[in-house]
Amino acid sequence: MxxxxxxxxxxxxCAGVDRAIEIVERALTKFGAPIYVRHEIVHNTYVVNDLKQKGAIFIEDLDDVPAGATLVFSAHGVSRATHNEAEARGFQIFDATCPLVTKVHVEVAKLHKEGYEFIMIGHKGHPEVEGTMGQLDSGIHLVEDVGDVARVNPSQTEKLAVVTQTTLSVDDAAEIAAAVKARFPMVREPKQQDICxxxxxxxxxxxxxxxxxxxxxxxxxxxxxxxxxxxxxxxxxxxxxxxxxxxxxxxxxxxxxxxxxxxxxxxxxxxxxxxxxxxxxxxxxxxxxxxMDGIEETVKFPLPKGLRLDNNPQ
Structure with a gap:
């Protein structure tokens, strides 16, 4: 019919996915297989299998990465503990975290220094959420729905900020954010919404x-x-x-x-x-x-140093 x-x-x-895949492919070209990737570089079966065939090895535990190996962090980002452990083990690291996720990490670190606690709107267990919450040892409270907002118990409410997983439903996130605002009227919201x-x-x-x-x-x-x-x-x-x-x-x-x-x-x-x-x-x-007619996306994110074709150090 x-x-x-x-x-x-x-x-x-999107630009973040393009960049993440290109980082793995360029690392394979420059350093040869295998290249280790912590978590699926992006959440797509076809992409992951394609990169496996080219020599990428996907791992969850850094114990599975041999000494001296090249390691790529997935587009979803990692916790500070994972980042620090990888550096301590001496891996050559390329961070494929989407710059829009990194923006959230930077905001969390900055406001934490100013004494803020956080309410994070996101899905429990998603690697992006684990990475963002893992930027701090404590002081980030996860809410998955409006009902969770009533159960949040921050240690103080004078300095409270809200951050959001970048891949949520825009409408659902707005509804939850409104519930957060209603319960905590002084909550600090991001200058630009975190949803990408x-x-x-x-x-x-x-x-x-x-x-x-x-x-x-x-x-x-x-x-x-x-x-x-x-x-x-x-x-x-x-x-x-x-x-x-x-x-x-x-x-x-x-x-x-x-x-x-x-x-x-x-x-x-x-x-x-x-x-x-x-x-x-x-x-x-x-x-x-x-x-259909629609927005033409022209966003491009730069590659990490060491993987750019022009070898420009800037």
Whole structure:
């Protein structure tokens, strides 16, 4: 039944993901395999498997990294303890933490010196949350929903600041932040919201697309926070929505009676997977593809010293 595929714009890789993958690839080129990466460089099965084939070894425990090895920190960031341990062990380190996550880490360190405690809005167990909370030994309180806000018990409320995981639902984070503000009216909020531009842009595109289609397909891995949020955004708008790691996961019955399918991809999902989904949808009967108008992202983040092609030390 499907006649048209509507492509969200923007979709797929963001600048932080581009940078993280390039760091691993350039390290492999410059130093040779293996290159060790703490945690999945980004949360996408295809990307991780591709880098494994090129010689990357993904680890969670620094005990699994041999002496003298080259180590890359994933885009999600790491705790101070992990950073310090890696330095103490003498690894050659390249930090692929997204600069927008690093911005949150810097803000936490700066305000902590001024005596602040923190409320962090995020998902327990997510590596970005663990990395941000691990910037301090104590004084960061995690809230996952509005209900958690009532249970927060900071030691003082005169100096309290809120920070946010960068890949949350914009609407959910705003609701939780409002609850924090209601309970702690003096709370310090970031000058610019912590949710990253790419997360915001992709969610806005899905909000625009969802009412125009019968089904939304999100390309992304189950571990990808921002991909999961895209699926949730569509469902909250009343549109059937499914997330797939690859085209093989598409099920024909999802499209029964649908005339138009919306297609997007999380910030860690490569375009090659989107193209494979388009091919599969065409095999199921789709006859045309139309790209929506949307924001053109021009953000670029510099690579770490030692991996730039021009060898410019600045």
């Amino acid at each position: 499907t006649k048209e595929i509507l492509l969200a714009e923007p979709r797929g890789f 531009y790419a997360t915001q842009n992709r969610q806005d595109a899905v909000k625009l697309m969802s009412p125009q289609v019968d089904v939304v397909i999100v390309v992304g891995s189950p571990t990808s926070s921002n991909s999961n949020r895209l699926r949730e955004v569509a469902r909250k708008l009343g549109t059937a929505s499914y997330m797939v790691d690859s085209a093989e996961e598409l099920q024909a019955e999802w499209f029964d009676g649908s005339l138009r399918v919306g297609l997007t991809a999380g910030a860690s999902a490569p375009e090659i997977l989107v193209k494979a989904v388009i091919d599969r949808l065409k095999a199921l009967g789709a006859v045309s593809v139309r790209k």
